[in-house]
Each structure stands twice: as structure tokens, then as C-alpha cells.
Amino acid sequence: MDIAVLPGDGIGPEVVEAALPVIGKVGLDWNLQFGDVGWPFWLSDGDPVPDATWKLLERTDSCLLGAITSKPAREAESELPFALQGLDRKFISPVIQLRQRLGLYANVRPVADIHEGRFNFAVIRENTEGLYAGFDYHGLSNPLWELVKDHPNAAQSGADNSSVTLRLQTRAGIDRLLRFGFEYAVSQHHQLLTLADKPNVLRSSSNFLRSRLEIMAEEYPGIETEILNVDAVALWMVRRPERFGVIVAENMFGDILSDLGAGVMGGLGLASSANLGDHGSYFEPVHGSAPGMAKQSKANPLAMILTISQLADHLGNAEEAERIRKAVRTVVRDGTALTYDLGGRSTTREAANAVLAVL
Numbered sequence: 001m002d003i004a005v006l007p008g009d010g011i012g013p014e015v016v017e018a019a020l021p022v023i024g025k026v027g028l029d030w031n032l033q034f035g036d037v038g039w040p041f042w043l044s045d046g047d048p049v050p051d052a053t054w055k056l057l058e059r060t061d062s063c064l065l066g067a068i069t070s071k072p073a074r075e076a077e078s079e080l081p082f083a084l085q086g087l088d089r090k091f092i093s094p095v096i097q098l099r100q101r102l103g104l105y106a107n108v109r110p111v112a113d114i115h116e117g118r119f120n121f122a123v124i125r126e127n128t129e130g131l132y133a134g135f136d137y138h139g140l141s142n143p144l145w146e147l148v149k150d151h152p153n154a155a156q157s158g159a160d161n162s163s164v165t166l167r168l169q170t171r172a173g174i175d176r177l178l179r180f181g182f183e184y185a186v187s188q189h190h191q192l193l194t195l196a197d198k199p200n201v202l203r204s205s206s207n208f209l210r211s212r213l214e215i216m217a218e219e220y221p222g223i224e225t226e227i228l229n230v231d232a233v234a235l236w237m238v239r240r241p242e243r244f245g246v247i248v249a250e251n252m253f254g255d256i257l258s259d260l261g262a263g264v265m266g267g268l269g270l271a272s273s274a275n276l277g278d279h280g281s282y283f284e285p286v287h288g289s290a291p292g293m294a295k296q297s298k299a300n301p302l303a304m305i306l307t308i309s310q311l312a313d314h315l316g317n318a319e320e321a322e323r324i325r326k327a328v329r330t331v332v333r334d335g336t337a338l339t340y341d342l343g344g345r346s347t348t349r350e351a352a353n354a355v356l357a358v359l
């Protein structure tokens, strides 16, 4: 297997470096090919994903990504060197570029109780459309203004002082996500698929989603389905996480719920993710690049190590994947080699080495 490794920036390179030895340790024979991505390439070239990296992704089977800094438009543009300013360069988060351009529509984020094994579910987040589809406007031209102008707040503020974001949901996008959710539930032996949406407010779009769910559910009689308001899902994830199996949600709802899931697990230091499409994939820890923490050897490498186990699973190496997860559980339960976020004092490398020692 040829695997691209994009360490990224911030704490990305150090968690990747500490975690990679796990691959060889469990006997996975992956050919790792390193590439560039992230903030330094935005600053030097005005694009955080260099061409050479797209080519690398084309010729490899999958990809491991460390972490990448994403900043809002104004900060991103103001940090560009003078020569690149005013050229209308738009910073688009590299992870969003990867997901949209490679069609990686399903973002699988497992939420497991690593300490006591009380719960084990997954948030499957739609990754290419929904509220993050890219239709986000401030200062409204027609016909957007026509659409909203009678809203009392819009009428008061005017077109220049109103903004609109569109939640794009398409039949193709919904169906492939739901299909993925059902198949995932079957493969992981979950009996319940929860659609986290907002049918009591977003009436038309939620109704559309519901109708697609109902049609597909008929093909999976062994899987119970429910549609819950996303706020209620947030409440129940904290109160009774063991009630969930597979939670499917549109892009922004899934983004928020999956961070909540990380919190329920004990922090972002344990949250891994897979970004999957029909013709490609990449794998990354859910945490960000935490630039303020970089190069201090404080970051937790376990999310990256669990991400490697997700990749192993995806490539058909279920046994190796389970061995890695088990070793992480042993280290977390033992508690003597944990990084600060889990209440310990170990460095990134010490925590990773503890996993290697168990393996």
C-alpha cells in the first residue's frame, strides 16, 4: 500500500512523527510517501495545498494527515506577504479542499469509552455539502436579497448589512451519505441509526431528508432509525451516550456533534476520523494544529495513533487495527504515560512509546 503522509503544521509534525512507528510495529507494510500541506504554503505560495501534493494524492492509495491551521479570511489574507496581497487569493481550508475535490463525503468519527467501555458509537458527518457547501455571503445582491428582504431584521439592516449562508442538500448527496450510514451500522453491528437534524425548524429541508431516510430504511429492516433534533442529540450524547449506535448528520451539525463526542470521550486527544469517498480517502485526528502548543512535545499522540488504526481497518487490516486500539486502551487505563490533556505529565513521544511498548 502507498500511503501519503502530510504532517501539516502546528502540532501536526510532532504527533505524526511519534505515531508513525506504530505502523511497522504491528507489521503493516505500508510505503509512506511524505508531502507538504498547511499554513507555510499559504504564506509562500498563496495556496495551502501545493500542486505536488495533489499529484501525490493521485498516485497513493490513501493519506494520513497530521493537522493544519485554518484561519478566517481576514486573518489569512493579512498574513500573506506583500507580493501576494490584493491578488484576490482566497484561503480555503485544506481539509475542506481535500474533502470537496476528492468527493470524500463521509466523515466517520468514532466515539468510544476508552476508559470503561460503556459506550461505542460513531458520528458520521456529511462532508461536502450542507451549511459548509461554500455558499456564504455578506452583502446581498439579488436574488438573495429578494428572498430575505421582507424578514423584519433584514428590512431594518439592508442588503449591505445582511449575510446569508445556504444549507445545500441534494438527493445525490443525501442518498450516498445515508447508504454509507446504513452499511456502516451493518458492518459494526449497530442496531440504531439516528439522524440528527432540525425538523421542528428547518421544515422543508428536514422533510426532504426524512423522506430519503424512510425510503432507504426499507432496505435495512434490521436497523432501527430515528430522527432527533440536533440539540436533543447533544443533550443525550452527554446524558446517555450508550443509547447511540450510528449518528448521521449534515456537515455543520456533524462538525459540532463530533467535537462534543470527543469531549464525551475525554477530549480531542482521543478523537480520530476517516474521510471517505467512493474513490479516495484520507485520515486525520479531529484535533486542530494548536500552533501555540507546537514544538513543546505536549500534544497527545493517541488521536493520531487511533487514526492509524482507522486507516488499517479501511485497508482490510482489522486485526492490526484492533491490536492498536487495544494498546491505546491499555495505556489510557494504566494511566502512567498520559499527556497533560488526560491529566498526565508525559511528552508526546513518551505517550506514543508507551503504546509501542504494549504492542
Ligand code: IPM
Binding pocket: 070, 093, 095, 096, 255, 286
Ligand atoms: C474539523 C475541523 C474543520 C471542519 C475545520 C478546520 C475547517 O473543525 O475537521 O472538524 O470544520 O471541518
Ligand code: MG
Binding pocket: 255, 256, 259
Ligand atoms: Mg470541527
